[in-house]
Each structure stands twice: as C-alpha cells, then as structure tokens.
Amino acid sequence: MQLIDCPWCGPREEVEFHYGGEAGVAYPADPAALSDEEWARFVFHRANPKGPLAERWSHSAGCRRWFTAVRDTATHRFRR
Amino acid sequence: MAESLFRTGPLDGWAGRFAELPDSVTIMAEPFHAMVDVRLAPDGTGRPAPGLPGSVAAAVGTTPPEPGTWTDGEQAAAIWLGPDEWLVTSPFTPPAELEAAVRGPGGAAVDVSAQRTTIRLRGAHARDVLETGCAIDLHPRSFPAGAAAVTTLGQAGVVLLALDGAGTDYRILVRSSFAGYLAEWLIDAATEFRT
Incomplete structure (x- = not known):
C-alpha cells in the first residue's frame, strides 16, 4: 500500500488519510455577487492536470491535521 | 432502596x-485510567505556545511530550496526539480531579475517560x-x-x-x-x- 508522509507523524498508510482535493482554491471574497456559472466554476472546476498537483490531505486516523502535498497524478508519487 | x-x-x-x-x-x-484531552494553542512546532501554563507538564511533572512521543510521570502520563492536542492519563487520579489539574487559561481540558x-x-x-x-x-x-x-x-x-x-x-x-x-x-x- 502507498505510504504518505504526514508532516507530523511521518510515513503512514494511505488508508489513514482523507483526500481534500486541489489545494489553493480560494473562497470567493463576495459569494453573493457571483453568477451561477462563476459559482459552479468555484465549486466544481479544477485544474485536473496530468502531472504534479498540489493537494490537500488530512491525516484523519492519526493527528487529524490538514496539510498540502504535491502528488504526480500520473504516477501517484508524492514530491519530497 | x-x-x-x-x-x-x-x-x-x-x-x-x-x-x-x-x-x-x-x-x-x-x-481504569482517567483520561483528559488537552488542547493548547501550538507554537508551530507541536509544543504549547510559550507563555501558556504548562498544564500538561504540571500534571506529569515533566515537559509536554514532543510529537510522536509520550512521557510517563509519577502520577500521570501525557501522550502527544496532535500539534495542539495531548492526552493526559492517570490510573491514580479520579477524572474530575485530573481535569481540574490540567485545566488552565489559553486551552481546554475535557474528561474523555469513557x-x-x-x-x-x-x-x-x-x-x-x-x-x-x-x-x-x-x-x-x-x-x-x-x-x-x-x-x-x-x-x-x-x-x-x-x-x-x-x-x-x-x-x-x-x-x-x-x-x-x-x-x-x-x-x-x-x-x-x-x-
């Protein structure tokens, strides 16, 4: 099974983690002013690259902390 | 009756x-071990922020444990659970007393013995x-x-x-x-x- 490096706990099994999607998606400053299309873009549209992607992960079965990690979506390897 | x-x-x-x-x-x-969950504002290194009372330390008679460790004191043990969270356990002290002992300003202590x-x-x-x-x-x-x-x-x-x-x-x-x-x-x- 794949090991993921938790910044606090060190390498742990993938099943201990919860995936949080792409990192760095900013919440709109004024959500009420957004059109439906802009809101859908914020909620659903992601970069989805083939290659390195900064993602949010939560070590839910361990220290329960969120952290950002860069993972290659083609190889599943995490960048050190 | x-x-x-x-x-x-x-x-x-x-x-x-x-x-x-x-x-x-x-x-x-x-x-039975009394267990109290202690949350303190971290200083970014997994230790309590400086200036906070070392209520965890006071309970176990030593410094709060570093990430990934636990320390055993005479009356109680302290376990690192997360960067701002510790678990203080004691087989000797009743839960309410232990909770009162580690409670201090700038943090929270909750009896989770059960x-x-x-x-x-x-x-x-x-x-x-x-x-x-x-x-x-x-x-x-x-x-x-x-x-x-x-x-x-x-x-x-x-x-x-x-x-x-x-x-x-x-x-x-x-x-x-x-x-x-x-x-x-x-x-x-x-x-x-x-x-």
Missing part, C-alpha cells in the same frame, strides 16, 4: 480468554502480533521506548505506546466500543505463537 452503581470496563470478563495465551504474548486489560480503554500487550512476540495488523515501523530503532503513535491496528483506531526499547511491552488505547473487537483480533493474531 438505593442502588449502588459500580464502574465496569468493556473488557471485564475477558481475563479467562487472555489467560489461555502463551507467555510470549500476554494480554491484560489494565484497570472514550478509551487500556490494553497491555507484553511478551517476546508482542511486536510480531502488532505487526500482523499495523503498518507503521515498530522496530525499536524507529519506535523506541517512549514512542507514541495514533494509528490503526487491525483496522481499529488505536493509540499505541511503547513501554520498553525491546519491542516486548506495549500499551494500546482503544475506543471502548472497539475493545471487544480488538481483543478478539489480538487473540486471533496471537494464535500462531502458541506452542
């Missing part, structure tokens, strides 16, 4: 099953039994005496504490509702070490 209520443990009545195990793997349900129960796993094959269902490296060079890990054991969430540097003595803190399952799992994992 007044009825008396007695404290019961989730593993009461298992002593007979545990007694059937070989000496190389002994399991014991430890007596959440977990304590299992002691000892013997020459103790590490082998744990490695059957736990993915972290339990070799004493990476999990020495004083190491603590919040992880999964046989798919149940546990807090694992190393009591010695030889991989023969562990304390397992498991949620009370999972205690029966984990005890059954441990007995099954220990079966291969019967002679």
